[in-house]
Amino acid sequence: MTTLHEQHDLDMPDVRHSLDHYYMVTQTDAEGLVLSVNKNFLNVSNWTPKRVLGKTIWQLFDEDEKAQNTIHHIWTQLQSGKTWFGTAQKQKRTGEPYFTNMLAVPSMEEDGSLARALFLELDITEDIRLKERLEQIAFIDIETGLMSRHKLESLVNDMIREEKSFSFVYLSIDHYYTLKELQNGTDETELTQAFANRMKRYFQDNPIARIGSSQFVILTPFGDWYVQGFLDFLEQQPLYIGSEALPLSISGGIVRYPEDQKSYVTLLEAAVMTLDEVRKQGGGKIVSLSATSHKVLNRRSLINRKLLTALDHKALEVAFQPQYDVASKQVKVYEALVRWEDEELGTVSPDELIPIAESNGLIANIGEYVLSEAARLAVRLEEQEGSPHVSVNTSVREFSNHPMKENMLSILQTEGCRPGQLELEITEKFAFRAEEEQSIIQQMKELQDAGVNFILDDFGTGYASFRYMQYLPISKVKIDKVYMNSLVSHPKTQQLVEGMIQFSKTMGLYTIAEGVETQAQFDLLVSMGIDAVQGYYIGAPVPAEKLHIRN
Known part of the structure; x- marks a missing residue:
């Protein structure tokens, strides 16, 4: 190592040899004047012993404001007796910048003042340049x-x-x-x-x-x-x-x-x-x-801002809508639907709430809350004749970003609810993502093995619903409510809905029609062979305490 005077701090030969072998080593006095450098430093920086010894540490850094601010911060840390580690932009003798990972270590006098400073560095210039090239490609x-x-x-x-x-x-x-x-x-x-x-x-x-x-x-x-x-x-x-x-x-x-x-x-x-x-x-x-779109976006923004507070204050509620089984003439399932009544926002529906919760990462919190409420109701329903189940809408984010299987089974255990008492409803968007992520399908199959049934919601609205049935563990399908408005008046809608019902039966799937609001719709669906119906004709969503359940 090139030096102006005898080294005292690095008097262990093995340590000095290791440092010299792996690192660029620089030592300064209390004023920041360079006392010594090793061969690695000279090779990387192109400085010579004659030109570098006696210079200030500031002169070895790049002249731009950011680099000078860095060495000023480092020196302040050293003077207070603290080490510093980070990336530094240095300057070669030729003026060309280079980059290092640097560890700066102070050596203090008995009175607490700085005696010397040791700088250990690794040249990372190529890594920085590669990162810059990759950023250029990305940009x-x-x-x-x-x-x-x-x-x-x-x-x-x-x-x-x-x-x-x-x-x-x-x-x-x-x-x-x-x-x-x-x-x-x-x-x-x-x-x-x-x-x-x-x-x-x-x-x-x-x-x-x-x-x-x-x-x-x-x-x-x-x-x-x-x-x-x-x-x-x-x-x-x-x-x-x-x-x-x-x-x-x-x-x-x-x-x-x-x-x-x-x-x-x-x-x-x-x-x-x-x-x-x-x-x-x-x-x-x-x-x-447009003014209308501006209003919609402002409302979304307000919902986004207030949602976390609503969760913290338990302002969300869960309502349950009955699903009528045609064969038994009984309500066999209640669908859990999250509701939010806010003084400023008014009623926030699930269609409005869920996409926002998916985008801001709060969907898992909402999902856990709804699952807990659904499990509590399912336990009460266990005592009723026919043991109606409870269905819960679930988001693909809950499966892809969180261990949904473990979370769900933990909630069920806490509430004392059997897995077979709950059903999970998935959308076409969910099914599309599941096709891309094998881990989602694996969790679904493990939950199915535990007793949980899966329902494909919004059936008939997506281009690939039939394909999903081949590999997803689906036991039920819900024909989307969009078909109900024209079901009675349009023969082609009738043919389409009846075709979906018959197709589902050939696949061994239980078929539900949602959005049923009139006697005429109900009668026509029953004549087509529907298994169950859901909608305001059967009953509106209501809180659990308003359901007629024997205790």
Whole structure:
């Protein structure tokens, strides 16, 4: 080790040898002047003994403000007798920056003042450079050269912190895949690159991101008139693939910061909602967030803010809706439905509450609460003739982010409820995720083995319901209430519902119709062979204490 004077602190040969072998080692005096460095330090930093000895430790750090603040903080720690560990940006003799993981250790005098400081470092420059390259890849859409979704979020958050006003413009190419097919198999990359080039030409210096195969976001300080002018620009400057002009239709939504929404998540959510409204009206337009959508989003935001407090204060309630078994002419199941009555919000329905709880991570808390209430009712029902079961809606988040099987069995044990007394209802969205995650299916099968039945809810609304029945442990299906409104008046609806009932029977599945509100609907479903019905015709959801249960 190169030194100005004899070393006292590192007088154990084995320790000195190990440090010299693995680390860059630097030692300074109480003023921060370099007393000694080892060969590893010289090799990495390109300093020579003659030039480095006697310099201050500050001169070995990069000259930028962040690096200088780091060494100032390190030195303050050392003077107070504390060690420091972290990443430091240093400077080679040539001025080139490099990065190290650094441990700084003080050696103190008897009076508590700093005597010397020892710096042990590992060169991590290559790791930092690799991370920067990976971030560059993550922040750039390779096909178009536009920003990625990750970079967009980072940029929007920076602009919000700097309190910059801007419009968040969400654009989508209508009928994207159909358009490619019409163009005789047009290459997807060619199409998106051509469209990206048009956006770059029109919006010029405004940041543009590609966040989906045919979805893009522009951040611009200009008003609606400027953004909507892009459609006129596309008419004057159409896209050509080969020699053919594409019949391009663009839909979009404009949301303003800070007037409309105040975070990246809510800006994106509002823009998507606006785009959906445009699509429902036929597409081909770029419009601003409507007053109705603004109201809906504000309500969602309020629900999101108040939900945790509502859980803490036990403001949520569980109501139970009866399900009538046609064969036995008895109520065989009660479905547990979470309710929230709030002074400011009014009634918050499950359809409104559950998606918000899924997005903010509180769905597991709600699920545990509902399961506990359902288990308590199931224990009371055990004493009744026929032992009606209780069904509970469950979210895929409860299975994928939490050990649902263990949680559920623990709750049942606490409440003294047999697993066979409860049923779990899953949606098509749940089934789709279960297909991707084997651990979800495994938990479902283990719960089924314990006695829990699974019901596929909203049957008939998804494109792949039939496929799910092949591998998920489903014993019942619920025909969605959307079919009930036209069941009596539309023959095609009748044929469809009867077909679903007969299909379910061939699969050995118990079939339930939900949303039944009239005698005519009930009679028609019974004639079709339905197993059970649920809806206001049978009974409205009510709290457990209002159910007619013998004690």
